[in-house]
Amino acid sequence: MRLTPGTAGEPPSPPPALVARLRAAGCVFAEDEARLLAAAATTPAGLEDLAGRRVAGEPLEHLLGTVEFCGLRIAVGPGVFVPRQRTAALVDRAVDAARRVREGTGRAPVAVDLCCGCGAVGLALATAVDLAALHAADVDPAALPYARRNLAPVGGQVHGGDLFDALPGDLRGRIDVLVVNAPYVPTAALHLLPPEARLHEPRTALDGGGDGLDVHRRVAAGAPAWLVPGGVLLAEVGEEQAPVLAAALTACGLHPHVHEPEEDGATVVTGSRPTT
Known part of the structure; x- marks a missing residue:
């Protein structure tokens, strides 16, 4: 997984409770993941769904629908191998x-x-x-x-x-x-x-x-x-x-x-x- 720390112009920091939930589930980059999930969700219910699936172990890239690879944004989805x-x-x-x-x-x-x-x-x-x-x-x-x-x-x-x-x-x-x-x-x-x-x-x-x-x-x-x-x-x-x-x-x-x-x-x- 490749995550980029927050920079100017990105959404505000995600709710601390979401970060804590992801960290408790073993997500090493919990704050970055929470920020990405919050940006991908269009409703609170949608964010709860994404967070629940991530905590259950679904790859972040599958949830977001993309992964960064060699500076490119690559489309991926459930059941598909994520480029390393x-x-x-x-x-x-x-x-x-x-x-x-x-x-x-x-x-x-x-x-x-x-x-x-x-x-x-x-x-x-x-x-x-x-x-x-x-x-x-x-x-x-x-x-x-x-x-x-x-x-x-x-x-x-x-x-x-x-x-x-x-x-x-x-x-x-x-x-x-x-x-x-x-x-x-x-x-x-x-x-x-x-x-x-x-x-x-x-x-x-x-x-x-x-x-x-x-x-x-x-x-x-x-x-x-x-x-x-x-x-x-x-x-x-x-x-x-x-x-x-x-x-x-x-x-x-x-x-x-x-x-x-x-x-x-x-x-x-x-x-x-x-x-x-």
């Missing part, structure tokens, strides 16, 4: 890769946001770099309307389905930047997630299988056929998972690189398709 701030590192690497395509070839890159959820990564990428085309895909039908809403301003095309099966066939061998925010929490560790994730976000967006890399292996296996020569796959994983994913990319014929982990522990692994 650490994923900004994945966006940064994807932006660098897209810019290298433009510098090296003189053309705008074709990008795909796979496991797109609400489309936050694709939107951030398309906002930072002029793309020839942006496609996004996810298996979760609840996420697709939000992805379409978020990506419409940048001309992104959203497809429903399982990984590469969802993509138009004419993209095969044409993707320059394949960014993948796939689930990487090991199944046995799901119970360690905060309740607002476990109870309110889709399991398909969290559960990465035995070691957390089941989906990543499937992506790695299919990527060489979909990437242009020199194209790159980018994925976010945990630091301890990075060497395992790098080995999987190598086994699939891609040249891997593990980037230095961020302070929050998120690590980006890339795999490039050989040019010859």
Whole structure:
């Protein structure tokens, strides 16, 4: 969650009783959350409803209908995976890769946001770099309307389905930047997630299988056929998972690189398709 402290021009401080109620429920940023909820409510009854749902553990972003990500306001809603701030590192690497395509070839890159959820990564990428085309895909039908809403301003095309099966066939061998925010929490560790994730976000967006890399292996296996020569796959994983994913990319014929982990522990692994 990313909350911005109150600044000039914002609504007055929320009622102390609401702040105390949220703090008692374990909300670390109780005053900021109370301010946001009060601004979102149109009636006292509406505020009571929002406060009750937040105290019960519903994600703040679901209640507000938006989340800030990479300086953008992203639409989200109940049952949809909320973009994590650490994923900004994945966006940064994807932006660098897209810019290298433009510098090296003189053309705008074709990008795909796979496991797109609400489309936050694709939107951030398309906002930072002029793309020839942006496609996004996810298996979760609840996420697709939000992805379409978020990506419409940048001309992104959203497809429903399982990984590469969802993509138009004419993209095969044409993707320059394949960014993948796939689930990487090991199944046995799901119970360690905060309740607002476990109870309110889709399991398909969290559960990465035995070691957390089941989906990543499937992506790695299919990527060489979909990437242009020199194209790159980018994925976010945990630091301890990075060497395992790098080995999987190598086994699939891609040249891997593990980037230095961020302070929050998120690590980006890339795999490039050989040019010859």
